[in-house]
Every structure is written in C-alpha cells, then in structure tokens.
Amino acid sequence: MMKKSFDYFRFIQTVSPWILLRSTVNALLSTAVPLLVATLLGWLLNAVTQQTALRPLIIQLAVFILLIAVVTSLHLASAVSYEVATRDFENRINERTTAKLTDVSNETFNDRDFRAQYAAASSGWMYTGSFHSYFNEILMNSLNLGVAVIAAAVVLGPIVTAKATQPWLTGWPFVLALVAITAVGIGLSYWLVLRSQRYQKQFYDVNIGVNDQMNYYLNDLTWPYENGKHLRIYDPEDRTVAHMRQAQEAANTKTSQVFFRMHAMMHAGDALLVLLSGGFYLLIGIKALSGALPVGMVVLAVGYLTQLMRALAAFMSQRAFQKTTEQAMDDYIKFLNYPDQPATGSIPVEKRQDHKFEIVFHDVSFRYPGDKQDAVSHVSLRFKVGERLAIVGRNGSGKTTLIKLLLRILTPTSGTITLNGFDIQKYNLAEYQQLFATVFQDFQLFAFSVAENVAVSPHPDRERVWQALTVAGVADRVKAMPKQIDTALTRNLDSGGVDVSGGEAQKIAIARAWYKDAPFIILDEPTAALDPISEYEIYQHFDQLVEDKTAIYISHRMSATRFASQIAVMAAGQIVQMGSHEQLMAQDGLYRDLFNAQAAYYTEDKIKAERAKGEAAFNI
Numbered sequence: 001m002m003k004k005s006f007d008y009f010r011f012i013q014t015v016s017p018w019i020l021l022r023s024t025v026n027a028l029l030s031t032a033v034p035l036l037v038a039t040l041l042g043w044l045l046n047a048v049t050q051q052t053a054l055r056p057l058i059i060q061l062a063v064f065i066l067l068i069a070v071v072t073s074l075h076l077a078s079a080v081s082y083e084v085a086t087r088d089f090e091n092r093i094n095e096r097t098t099a100k101l102t103d104v105s106n107e108t109f110n111d112r113d114f115r116a117q118y119a120a121a122s123s124g125w126m127y128t129g130s131f132h133s134y135f136n137e138i139l140m141n142s143l144n145l146g147v148a149v150i151a152a153a154v155v156l157g158p159i160v161t162a163k164a165t166q167p168w169l170t171g172w173p174f175v176l177a178l179v180a181i182t183a184v185g186i187g188l189s190y191w192l193v194l195r196s197q198r199y200q201k202q203f204y205d206v207n208i209g210v211n212d213q214m215n216y217y218l219n220d221l222t223w224p225y226e227n228g229k230h231l232r233i234y235d236p237e238d239r240t241v242a243h244m245r246q247a248q249e250a251a252n253t254k255t256s257q258v259f260f261r262m263h264a265m266m267h268a269g270d271a272l273l274v275l276l277s278g279g280f281y282l283l284i285g286i287k288a289l290s291g292a293l294p295v296g297m298v299v300l301a302v303g304y305l306t307q308l309m310r311a312l313a314a315f316m317s318q319r320a321f322q323k324t325t326e327q328a329m330d331d332y333i334k335f336l337n338y339p340d341q342p343a344t345g346s347i348p349v350e351k352r353q354d355h356k357f358e359i360v361f362h363d364v365s366f367r368y369p370g371d372k373q374d375a376v377s378h379v380s381l382r383f384k385v386g387e388r389l390a391i392v393g394r395n396g397s398g399k400t401t402l403i404k405l406l407l408r409i410l411t412p413t414s415g416t417i418t419l420n421g422f423d424i425q426k427y428n429l430a431e432y433q434q435l436f437a438t439v440f441q442d443f444q445l446f447a448f449s450v451a452e453n454v455a456v457s458p459h460p461d462r463e464r465v466w467q468a469l470t471v472a473g474v475a476d477r478v479k480a481m482p483k484q485i486d487t488a489l490t491r492n493l494d495s496g497g498v499d500v501s502g503g504e505a506q507k508i509a510i511a512r513a514w515y516k517d518a519p520f521i522i523l524d525e526p527t528a529a530l531d532p533i534s535e536y537e538i539y540q541h542f543d544q545l546v547e548d549k550t551a552i553y554i555s556h557r558m559s560a561t562r563f564a565s566q567i568a569v570m571a572a573g574q575i576v577q578m579g580s581h582e583q584l585m586a587q588d589g590l591y592r593d594l595f596n597a598q599a600a601y602y603t604e605d606k607i608k609a610e611r612a613k614g615e616a617a618f619n620i
C-alpha cells in the first residue's frame with residue numbers, strides 16, 4: 001500500500017516539481033508554529049516575572065518578540081508559497097489535459113472509450129477538488145496524530161504510574177484497560193471507515209455519470225451563446241429545464257441512498273467518539289475518586305485521549321477519501337496514458353516548390369464503426385497537379401468522408417491512397433497534413449485575434465494576414481474593428497472582442513486557408529454562409545485564392561462547378577460520374593438532374609409563375 005502511495009506522490013511531484021517540498025514545509029510549520037509560539041510566550045512570561053533588571057529584560061523581550069515575528073512570518077511565507085504551488089499544479093494539470101485532447105489522433109479522439117476515460121478523469125478531478133491535497137492531507141493527518149500521541153503519552157504517564165489503593169488501578173492492569181478501550185475504539189472506527197470507503201466509492205461512481213449529464217446541460221447545451229437563439233425559439237416552455245430536472249431526479253434517487261449511508265457512517269463515527277470519551281472518563285474517574293489523582297487531571301487526560309482518538313479517526317477516514325482520490329488519479333493517469341494509435345508513417349514529405357504532388361485513390365472504401373454501409377465505396381480517383389476538381393452529390397453521398405480520408409483524419413477500411421506513388425499512411429502525419437489548406441463545412445474560429453485566426457500562429461505575418469483578408473473579401477469589415485487584425489473574435493476570452501456574422505466568419509476561414517499557402521486547397525461548401533454578392537466576389541477572386549494549387553471543392557451550388565476542370569459526382573459513397581461540366585451535361589445522369597433541378601428555380605418562366613402564385617395568394 002505504501003509503495004502505491006509513493007507512486008501517487010511521485011505523480012504529483014512530476015506534474016509540479018517542488019510542490020511536495022512546499023507542502024511539507026507548510027505542514028511542519030502549521031503544526032510547529034502554534035506550539036513554538038506558545039512555548040515562546042511561556043518563556044516570555046517567565047522572563048517578565050523572574051527578571052528584575054530592566055535592561056536584560058528589554059533585551060530578552062526584544063529577542064522573544066523577534067523570534068515570534070520570524071516564525072510567524074516564515075509560516076505565512078510557507079503558506080503563500082504552498083498556495084502558489086497548488087495554483088501551478090492545477091494549471092499544469094489543465095495544460096496536460098488540453099495537450100492530450102489536442103495531440104491524440106482523430107481516431108482516438110472519436111473513440112468512445114477514450115471519451116469515457118476523459119469523462120471519468122475530469123469528473124474525478126472535479127469531485128476530489130484536486131490531487132495535490134492527497135499528499136498534504138496524509139502529511140497533516142500524520143503530524144496531527146503524532147502530536148496527539150506524544151501529548152497523550154506525556155499526560156498519561158503520571159496518571160498510569162500514580163499509586164491507587166485498588167491494585168488494578170495501578171500499573172499494567174490499568175494500562176490494559178486503557179488499551180482495551182482504545183483498541184475497541186480503533187477496531188470500530190476501522191470498520192466504519194471500511195464501510196464509508198465502500199459508500200464513497202459507490203457515490204463517486206454514480207457521480208461520474210451524473211456530472212457528465214449535468215455538464216452537458218450546463219456547459220454544452222445552455223451556455224454556448226450560439227445555442228441561445230435555438231433555445232429561445234424552440235424551447236419557450238423550458239422543456240430543457242424539465243429534461244434536466246428529470247435527469248437530476250433520476251440521479252438523486254440513485255445517489256441519495258448511498259449518500260445517506262455515507263453520512264450515517266460519519267455520524268456513527270462521532271457517536272463512537274462520545275462513547276469512548278465516556279469509557280475514558282469512567283476509568284480515569286474511578287482512579288481519581290479513589291484519591292490517586294486530582295480531579296482536574298481527569299478532564300485533562302480524557303481531553304487528550306479523546307483528541308488522540310479523534311486524530312486516529314481522522315487519519316483513518318482520510319484514508320477512505322484518499323482511496324477516492326487514488327481512483328480519481330488512476331482515472332486521470334489512465335486518460336493521460338490512453339494508448340493512442342499514433343500515425344505510423346515516418347517518411348518525410350518532399351518539399352517541392354513546383355507543387356508536383358499527385359494523389360491517387362486506389363479502390364478506397366470506408367465504413368464508420370457500427371455502420372452497416374460504406375460511407376465511401378470503392379473509389380478510384382486521381383488528383384492531377386494543379387487541377388481544380390469539384391465534388392458534387394446529394395446529402396450523405398460521402399463527399400466529406402472522402403475529404404477526411406484524403407486528409408488522413410480517417411483511415412480507409414480497404415484500398416490505399418498514394419502520394420507520389422507511396423501510401424499516404426507511410427508519410428509523417430504532421431508533414432503530410434501540411435500539404436493541405438482546408439475550409440471545412442463546420443469551420444471553427446477561435447476566440448483569439450483575427451490575425452491569430454488567419455495565421456493559426458501567435459506570430460502572424462501581419463502583411464500577409466491583410467492580403468488573405470482581402471482575397472477573402474473581409475478586409476473592410478476587419479478595418480472597422482476596434483483593434484483591426486488584433487481584435488479578438490467573440491467575447492469568450494476578451495471583453496473587447498467582436499462577434500462576426502456567419503458569412504464574415506466563413507470569409508475569415510477562407511482567409512486562413514489562403515494564408516497557409518499549401519499545395520492543396522480544399523473547400524467544403526466554402527460559400528454556404530455567403531450572400532450572393534460575397535459568393536460572386538469569392539469566385540471572382542477564385543484564381544487568386546487557388547493560384548497554381550490543386551483545388552478540390554465541394555459545393556451544392558451547381559454554378560460553382562464552372563470553376564472546375566473536372567467534376568466527380570458521388571452517390572451512395574461511389575463516384576458515379578466524372579468529367580467536365582460540358583461532358584456531364586451531355587450525359588443523361590445525376591449531374592444533369594442536379595444541375596437542372598437547381599437551374600429550374602432561376603428560369604424566367606418559373607420566376608413569373610411563382611410570382612403570380614404569390615400575388616394570387618395575397619389577393620385572397
């Protein structure tokens with residue numbers, strides 16, 4: 001067991017060096033300073049009463065006051081130093097958590113077990129308060145127990161040895177009687193601790209699930225301000241609250257029973273202490289009544305003995321909470337060490353100024369875990385250098401999945417994808433992903449400055465940021481912001497931040513892709529949030545946006561395909577047609593249907609008919 005405790009101490013120490021030392025100094029001073037101050041005050045009093053000459057008295061007084069000032073200041077400094085260390089510890093844990101969440105591969109990130117492990121780790125962290133107190137509490141409780149043992153021994157010595165008229169009240173029989181009461185107390189306390197440990201564990205386990213649910217309601221559902229509008233429009237009757245209450249009530253039913261038992265154990269512990277005090281009173285009281293001890297000693301001795309039992313009970317029940325903290329630390333360490341399936345590839349990606357990178361899909365299929373059908377099925381495709389390829393198809397046809405396979409966010413279930421002849425899985429992942437600048441359909445901006453959002457770096461090339469914003473058609477909007485490119489987006493991290501519209505945000509995401517200057521540019525519905533003029537402008541700048549890169553874009557706006565030299569049409573995970581706009585329009589197939597269905601909205605006749613229908617309805 002001890003070996004295990006040391007493992008946890010070591011973990012705490014590796015998270016934040018010096019914390020154990022600071023904790024130890026603080027604990028020692030916390031225990032010693034009150035005793036030291038009391039002793040010094042005692043000496044001071046003696047000096048005042050015994051010293052007759054004024055000069056040595058003043059010197060003695062000055063020395064005592066100085067000593068008291070020094071030890072109390074030391075104590076204060078150590079308390080502050082420990083407090084700082086605990087903050088540092090908490091920050092480092094948060095850093096490690098964030099680093100793990102951002103460093104694992106996408107597969108692991110989406111892995112159910114990994115997410116469950118994270119939920120357990122974060123609940124444990126929240127539930128136990130923090131891990132560093134684990135060491136501190138063991139230390140404090142041990143010191144308290146040590147002091148209580150010494151104090152009790154000092155007081156008990158004269159009581160045990162005092163001669164009484166009845167022989168059993170002297171020597172070993174009396175000691176044995178004291179030990180018997182203490183032993184019964186320790187035994188019962190230990191039993192209570194074991195029970196309460198079990199209930200603590202149950203309570204902790206139940207709480208992990210409950211915290212997880214409540215987190216969803218409080219942090220994910222009701223707090224993000226993009227959710228505000230949905231809740232106000234679609235939840236006027238507060239069904240969210242009712243839903244949460246239901247979940248809370250179900251959780252309460254589960255927790256209240258175990259909570260009640262846990263507390264019953266604690267109160268039983270208090271009652272036990274009262275009983276033990278009674279036992280001590282009886283035993284020592286009898287000895288006092290026999291005339292062997294002054295009555296005042298009874299109160300003193302029982303006080304010290306009860307204090308000893310209290311320290312013992314605290315030491316043991318702290319052990320119960322320690323177990324919970326150990327489990328929380330185990331969960332956290334498991335999360336940190338969660339085996340990732342790191343990208344295996346190590347081949348460096350050749351740096352080519354001419355951007356001659358050719359990617360080929362060889363009979364690639366992919367199925368999401370648990371799904372019954374392939375999301376991408378037997379796709380063979382060649383991305384020619386400098387080509388502009390559009391991918392079109394109905395919702396759910398597999399377009400985004402195809403892009404994720406290309407980006408190595410997903411790994412093919414079968415088939416291979418090659419870059420310049422080598423399987424892309426064999427390349428160093430970070431270098432490989434640097435080949436792509438992507439604007440995802442659900443792009444994310446961060447609550448950092450515009451410049452950092454565009455450059456994705458804390459040291460942006462400011463001139464290039466402006467160029468990127470110009471290409472994306474959002475430079476004027478940024479110029480009007482209070483701190484221009486240094487303005488934070490959203491007020492999540494900076495109260496002077498600004499909120500941009502959906503379309504403006506999308507333009508900033510496009511600027512980010514341009515800034516990256518990667519050989520491949522991938523745009524998944526890049527203009528979905530843009531107004532027709534902005535969309536027109538983006539396509540006007542399309543040459544500037546794409547330059548000589550290989551461009552792949554997905555769009556439901558069929559008119560956007562005119563910028564593509566090749567169009568791949570997807571249906572049910574397969575590429576069902578491939579060719580230029582003219583070639584595909586000449587074929588009787590899905591492309592022509594999609595194109596005509598959209599174009600039909602814009603024919604003169606259609607607009608006239610719709611308008612007439614609207615007017616008729618209005619006249620009624």
Ligand SMILES: Nc1ncnc2c1ncn2[C@@H]1O[C@H](COP(=O)(O)OP(=O)(O)OP(=O)(O)O)[C@@H](O)[C@H]1O
Nearest residue numbers: 368369371375393394395396397398399400401402
């Ligand atoms: N994370 C996922 N887990 C399970 N199935 C998924 C997941 N993501 C997508 N799918 C399924 O894979 C299929 C293809 O989805 P994909 O997002 O690639 O389609 P898409 O053509 O990009 O659609 P859209 O035009 O609506 O964006 C869909 O049937 C979808 O339900």
